[in-house]
Amino acid sequence: QKEVEQDPGPLSVPEGAIVSLNCTYSNSAFQYFMWYRQYSRKGPELLMYTYSSGNKEDGRFTAQVDKSSKYISLFIRDSQPSDSATYLCAMSAEYGGATNKLIFGTGTLLAVQP
Amino acid sequence: DTEVTQTPKHLVMGMTNKKSLKCEQHMGHRAMYWYKQKAKKPPELMFVYSYEKLSINESVPSRFSPECPNSSLLNLHLHALQPEDSALYLCASSDSNYGYTFGSGTRLTVV
Numbered sequence: 001q002k003e004v005e006q007d008p009g010p011l012s013v014p015e016g017a018i019v020s021l022n023c024t025y026s027n028s029a030f031q032y033f034m035w036y037r038q039y040s041r042k043g044p045e046l047l048m049y050t051y052s053s054g055n056k057e058d059g060r061f062t063a064q065v066d067k068s069s070k071y072i073s074l075f076i077r078d079s080q081p082s083d084s085a086t087y088l089c090a091m092s093a094e095y096g097g098a099t100n101k102l103i104f105g106t107g108t109l110l111a112v113q114p
Numbered sequence: 115d116t117e118v119t120q121t122p123k124h125l126v127m128g129m130t131n132k133k134s135l136k137c138e139q140h141m142g143h144r145a146m147y148w149y150k151q152k153a154k155k156p157p158e159l160m161f162v163y164s165y166e167k168l169s170i171n172e173s174v175p176s177r178f179s180p181e182c183p184n185s186s187l188l189n190l191h192l193h194a195l196q197p198e199d200s201a202l203y204l205c206a207s208s209d210s211n212y213g214y215t216f217g218s219g220t221r222l223t224v225v
Contacts, residue, residue, distance in 0.1 A: 043204050043216035088156055104156035
């Protein structure tokens, strides 16, 4: 079993749709949860982060973490063609860089059709 | 300056060549990372430097040799690579669990 699983697979939605992306994980030590957006041929860009369980909203984006279920989600409202990218969940267990590992999910390629 | 700068952006090298990838950040971040990303796959951690010392090596083959000359610079020296090492190599820096900043990467092709 992979440490972090992400779904759905490639996703195509019409402009204005609500998009739901999800990750499950197996390591109960994970406490820091992030969503990255990666455009083609670019590095990942941090979108959202949360610590432990809870919700966080930033404009059209909402991140949710349920540690009891080991499940995190990213919701995108009123999706735009500019949101077309690969979305990666990522998580880590520790604070600081000395022994910190950021573990990524497999990614979801999102295409928003105008 | 809130960027991680990686050079070169593209690199083609033969299997007998020696080359180096460079990464620079001026955000004062004390941790720096090398990740490898194959097409349609997530980034995979290779090395972690903390306060200019190597703290994690994810069992990376010795043909990849990292170096951290100072707190702003990170190099990845490449020697005798294989075609399967072709990938996007990403550098990142962080001063917290949230503040990971990635560069745009070096797209490496080994011929």
